[in-house]
Amino acid sequence: MTLKHKCLLILSLFPIISQVCTQTLDYKYYRALDYDRNYVMGWRFNDTHIDFELTVNTLGYVGFGFSDVGLMNPADILIGWISEGNMYLGDYHTLADSRTPYNDTSQDWVIQDGKEVNGTTILRFSRQLVTCDDGDRPITKDRIQLIWSFGGEDPELSNGLVPYHGETKRGSTSIILLESDVMPTSFPPANTFSIPLKNHEYIIPATGSTLQCIVFDLKSMIPEGHLIKYEADITPGNEAFVYRMNLYKCDLNDPSLTYSRFECENEAPNSVKSCKNIVATWSMGAQSFHFPENVGIQIGGQNDASSYVLEIHYSKYQETIDQNGVPMAIPDSSGLQITYTTSPIAHQAGMLELGKVISPGWRQIIPEQENSFTSTSVCSPRCMNWGFATDKTPMKAIAVILKGNDVASAIKVRHFRGNRELPWITVDRKFSNFHQAPRLLTTPVTIEPTDTLMVECTFNTSTRTSITVGGWSRVEETCRATVVYYPAKPFDMCLSWSSYDNLYSTNGTKIPEQRAAAFLGNVTQWDAPMKQQLRNALETSSERSICSSMTRQPAYAIDRYNLPAGSVAYKEPDSSCVTPLV
CATH class of the missing domain: 2.60.40.1210 (Cellobiose dehydrogenase, cytochrome domain)
Structure with a gap:
């Protein structure tokens, strides 16, 4: 040397x-x-x-x-x-x-x-x-x-x-230096306990992406308390394969499902698939998440939901080979460790999932060979008001978890009141799906029941040779943000999809809304004119918001929304460096 x-x-x-x-x-x-x-x-x-x-x-x-x-x-x-x-x-x-x-x-x-x-x-x-x-x-x-x-x-x-x-x-x-998780100075409070929720001895597929769902009954396992911390508990050596985990709660009312394991999308009963009230969410690159002092999510006890569903997303795009060249089976017992307290807390928290719907019928489409392609989801004022139900007390947003896959390069959570945009709740211009850590807001953000929330995602598909569609796997894309807030509302998700009610073909023919999805699915050449038509449609078409709750009937509502004419976008304070005049 x-x-x-x-x-x-x-x-x-x-x-x-x-x-x-x-x-x-x-x-x-x-x-x-x-x-x-x-x-x-x-x-x-x-x-x-x-x-x-x-x-x-x-x-x-x-x-x-x-x-x-x-x-x-x-x-x-x-x-x-x-x-x-x-x-x-x-x-x-x-x-x-x-x-x-x-x-x-x-x-x-x-x-x-x-x-x-x-x-x-x-x-x-x-x-x-x-x-x-x-x-x-x-x-x-x-x-x-x-x-x-x-x-x-x-x-x-x-x-x-x-x-x-x-x-x-x-x-x-x-x-994330300026919005990082922090352990409260009083942590742990008195009467604090931890419990692991794991996927025992699951064999990770050789390649590809899969979602596994495991059902638990916390009502009989722990007394009434509040979740104040959660963290990943990953089998050593499997850190590269466990991509994302969500813990949901709902009333399945079927004891036979407890401790059952399913492939979420193709094997799970509809009741398990629709269990979507998030109480914990973890993505690759995150460490533990502590709720602020005197804040937690209610769990356990006889008044709790009957079931919890742990959803684990495994992602493995290259076979693991042993020294003899033989593919290796990779057993996994990863999961989440949750920490709860039975001591009283002041603020009962909730989690609200925002972003694009993931569904074969409402596919998000991102063209290939794009350095910067933007997609925006909307939670409309009427959906927000529906989610607040009878309690119109403003939300205090305290943390946000941003979620995207391999080609997501920037994610922003936007906040409107009437036709005026307020400061962004959070933004990451250098987003990486290998670091999707919770962002603890330095100052809680007040959200009124008639505000509008948007999740704006920018994608870089410059290395891809075909379109990318919405989905959970890393060859697909997602555009999501989970907002942690208090006081809790009967409000689980507020997602949206574009109606494409202002979509035109490259020859100038307007495509009827009911035919738009099929039309886009049949496009074989995403050249510059077709990409521009898609951009125009996404910018000018109405967005369809769907708001949902596991604890209400009816369990969802759907709205059609456009930003009001003359809406004023938020402009960040100028932090550029200017040389003073001498």
Whole structure:
């Protein structure tokens, strides 16, 4: 190995040096960035700044930064260490064609504290969320890719060389820094218990996608209480195959179904298929989800629903082969672990599923070879009012889980009151289906019974050679958002599909609404004119909203909706960097 692979040359030596101090700083969030907890990150933020604490199992240097795809170049990076009572910290960037760290024009990291203790280095520092430095990535509510590393030795101050960290002391992770889950300071409250709900010894198919449904009876298993936390419990080694899990509750009133397992779409009874009152939802990349203090979903006891259905989506697109070239059977006992308390809570929460209907009759269509194709679902004011039933107390949205598949690139939850759009409830412009973590809103959002909610999804199909249709598998697409809110309403889902009542063929003929789905299904050439006709139809056609509840009769209502004429879209505050006039 040549010298340049063993060391990195820092262009411009380390410009920030500070005496070590001993502050006591409290961080709201903590996350281990590696499985062995050798690298633990704490952080906190306000409207303008973010503070970090890195606790790393080394007495050498610590690397940290932000990257587009988890690689060292191009990236926005920081390198720091402790030496002879001083903390050294440098603000750098790398270019697309080089791993050499270049000194940023502006040194924007501010040292707060640093020390070495018991073989561990602790660095604390802060930065503005948006620095206006070309070498810095802005920190927003979007998903961000962190890169990290650490070495066994300090860099050489005399020549600027940083010893290579090696293959095992580096990594990357996706994270949402500004809307991340947080454990309440009072967690766990008194009288807190956990119970696993698992799919025992299921054999994952060799390839493809499948949905498994397992029925449980929590009414007889646990006393009346409230769900305050849930997390995935995945069989070790199967993390790449368990894609998504949902826990629903409903009154099946059939004891013979308890502990039964079905393929959800083709084998499950209709009563199991229609059980859709969500109480927990997890997707790949998420960790645990804690409800805020004094908030939880009612579960258990004699007044609870008779049944819970755990739905697990397995996704496996390549056979697992043993050393002899023989396909391996992969047994799985994954599921969710739920944590509940029997202590009183102040706010009973609910989950509302928003997004596009997934049904063969109302197929979502996304053309191939598109860098940015947008699809929008609507929960209309009349559907919202129906969902609130007799309790018109506003909802307080406290968290959102965004859901898409392989070609989803951005998801936004929009919020209208009358013809004026309010600030977006949440947005992720860098969405990844490998990181669908819950987003805990920093400030609860008030939702009135006559508001309009929309889920806007953008898709990138530039690598696909045929259309993508709506569906759960990763070769299909979904556009969903689960809103966690309180107080709970008898309101499970509010989904929609386009009526295509303003669809035209490329020769200018208007397609009748009742024939639109068949017409689109028979299109064989999705050329530019046909793609434009689809775009026009989606933008100008009415949307059909369907709102539903497992606890009401009738159990659903359907509405037809267009945004009011003259509606004013929300415009984000300008955060661009402007050079002041001299």
